[in-house]
Amino acid sequence: MRNPAPCALLLLLVALALTQYCAGSHWLQTFNIMILEYGIWEPRFIQVGYVDSIQFQGFDSKGGTARMQPRAAWMGQEPPEYWEKETEEALLLSERDRQLLRIMKHHSDQRLNGGGADYHTLQEVFGCNVANDGRFLRGHYRLAYYGYDYIILNENLSSWTAEGKAVKNLLNSWEAEAERWRTYLQEDCMERLLRCLDLGKETLLRSEAPQTLVTHRVRPEGNVTLRCWALGFYPADITLIWQRDGNNHTQDMELPDTRPAGDGTFQKWAAVVVPSGEELRYTCHVHHEGLPEPLTLKWEPPAPRIPIMEILIGLVLGTLVVGTVVIFLVWKK
Ligand SMILES: *[C@@H]1O[C@H](CO)[C@@H](O)[C@H](O)[C@H]1NC(C)=O
Ligand SMILES: *[C@@H]1O[C@H](CO)[C@@H](O)[C@H](O)[C@H]1NC(C)=O
Ligand SMILES: *[C@@H]1O[C@H](CO)[C@@H](O)[C@H](O)[C@H]1NC(C)=O
Numbered sequence: 001m002r003n004p005a006p007c008a009l010l011l012l013l014v015a016l017a018l019t020q021y022c023a024g025s026h027w028l029q030t031f032n033i034m035i036l037e038y039g040i041w042e043p044r045f046i047q048v049g050y051v052d053s054i055q056f057q058g059f060d061s062k063g064g065t066a067r068m069q070p071r072a073a074w075m076g077q078e079p080p081e082y083w084e085k086e087t088e089e090a091l092l093l094s095e096r097d098r099q100l101l102r103i104m105k106h107h108s109d110q111r112l113n114g115g116g117a118d119y120h121t122l123q124e125v126f127g128c129n130v131a132n133d134g135r136f137l138r139g140h141y142r143l144a145y146y147g148y149d150y151i152i153l154n155e156n157l158s159s160w161t162a163e164g165k166a167v168k169n170l171l172n173s174w175e176a177e178a179e180r181w182r183t184y185l186q187e188d189c190m191e192r193l194l195r196c197l198d199l200g201k202e203t204l205l206r207s208e209a210p211q212t213l214v215t216h217r218v219r220p221e222g223n224v225t226l227r228c229w230a231l232g233f234y235p236a237d238i239t240l241i242w243q244r245d246g247n248n249h250t251q252d253m254e255l256p257d258t259r260p261a262g263d264g265t266f267q268k269w270a271a272v273v274v275p276s277g278e279e280l281r282y283t284c285h286v287h288h289e290g291l292p293e294p295l296t297l298k299w300e301p302p303a304p305r306i307p308i309m310e311i312l313i314g315l316v317l318g319t320l321v322v323g324t325v326v327i328f329l330v331w332k333k
Contacts (some may be wrong), residue, residue, distance in 0.1 A: 025137075025237055026052055026204065028193035029127030034097040036105075037119040043101060045094035050127075051196040052204060052235065053260040059090040066091075074200040097122055100170075104145045108166035121146060126181070128189035130197075139185030143167070157182040208234040208265060209290035214299045216279065226299055227271040228284030232261065239287040240270035249282070 029050045036043040047059040047068075056072040068086035070076055101122045126141040141153035149164025151171070158178055162168045197204050210230035217225045228240055236258050242249045254271040261267050274282055279299045286295040 025130060025132050025235060026193065026197055027127055027129040028189055028196065029125065032093055032097055032122075032124040034094070034101050034122040035119055036101060036121075043098055045090075045097060047090050047093065051193065051200065053266070054200075054203065054264055056196055056200070057086065059087070061094060072200060072203070074203065077199050097124065100143075101145075103169070104149070104166040107169045108145065108149065108164075123147075126185065126189075128185045128193060130190065130193055134194070136186050136190050139182070139189065141181045141185065153178060153181055157185065203264070206234060207288075207290035208232060210238065210286060210288055212284075212286055212295055212297055214284055214297050216299050218276065219273065222276055223273050224276050224279060225271055225273055226279060226282055226284075227269050228286070228297060229267075229269045230286055230288070231267050232265045233267075233288055233290060234265045235289070236260075236266045237289065238266070238268055239285075240268060241285045241287075242270055242272045243283050243285060244272075244274075245281050246283075 031046075031048045031050075033046045034043050035046075042061075045059070045061040048055055048071075049057045051072075054072055056070070056075050057068055058071050059066070059068045066087075068083055068090050070078070070083075101120060104122065105120055121144075123144045124142070125144075126139070128139040129137040131137040138155065139153075139157060140155075142150060143152075144150040145164065145166050149162075149167040151160055151162040151167045151174070153159075154161055160171060160174055160178060162171050210233035212231075213229050215227045215229065217227070219225055226242070228242065230238055230240060238258060240255065242253050249272060252272060256269070258266050258268045270284065272282060279301075282298070284297040286297065
């Protein structure tokens, strides 16, 4: 069996990582992907930069020019020197990742076209989150080889967690790396993020209130799932809470991660299972900065059907009967 094409894999990795690190008001995230395909000598290096869920710049070594390119309109305000510097940094990183890939390939059991693999991948994801008051909230760094082996910077940004033979080998020499990444995440990454938020403020600092609704679904065993939806909101921070008779009903609440809608906005839902007939005791509460005040929603039972056909038929029959009586009376006279 062949592996999925590198490009499909790349998209999947990006999508997974985005939802994983979305928490926090605003964040900056960089993805580096090095792909070494069987039969192709030069590995391909791709870098994409996201602020919140919006791509703002990108680099692809396969492109003829191999330069860092703006991917968001507001990045056009950056001077040529910025793009020179970013291109230089991307090239340095790609050189470093190429060496890492070669080292890992050497130590790993995966063999090109031997273990059924048609390509090797090295993936790096790192970024920082800023708190509402503009301070550094947290940072993350993760390097994955071939999807299985990985090394993660611990949350305190001072030590590593590693899994897999190829990566554990790195650990010995990576003590100083943690320090380097901590400085990068707390300083350079934050500086870049704040600059992006300033340049793209009309896009990134806007707030779009969620559109909300409650759906109702009868389950096979007879209970009812009430699902409270929030769609098309920005930024990602939102609170959805179900209450029963005015008390928080969080313990049985299903609440998946907030997910990007793909158009720069976000989606989320919260669901509870309730006994049929008790739906109206439950309310959903939505807090979001785009709302002037928190919303309270309830399931709205469908309005009782108005029997228009019956009324029409009744009217027609009534008219016929009255008409017949009148005609009869006139005829009799
Ligand atoms: C950082 O966190 C890791 C794992 O949680 C822990 O093993 C390590 O001792 C911590 N280091 C410091 C300096 O707190
Ligand atoms: C209900 O949950 C919300 C959000 O977690 C919390 O802010 C609030 O204080 C809770 N209310 C009660 C009565 O526990
Ligand atoms: C759902 O139905 C089952 C079986 O009828 C019942 O035991 C359970 O308590 C119900 N759950 C809720 C939340 O009403």
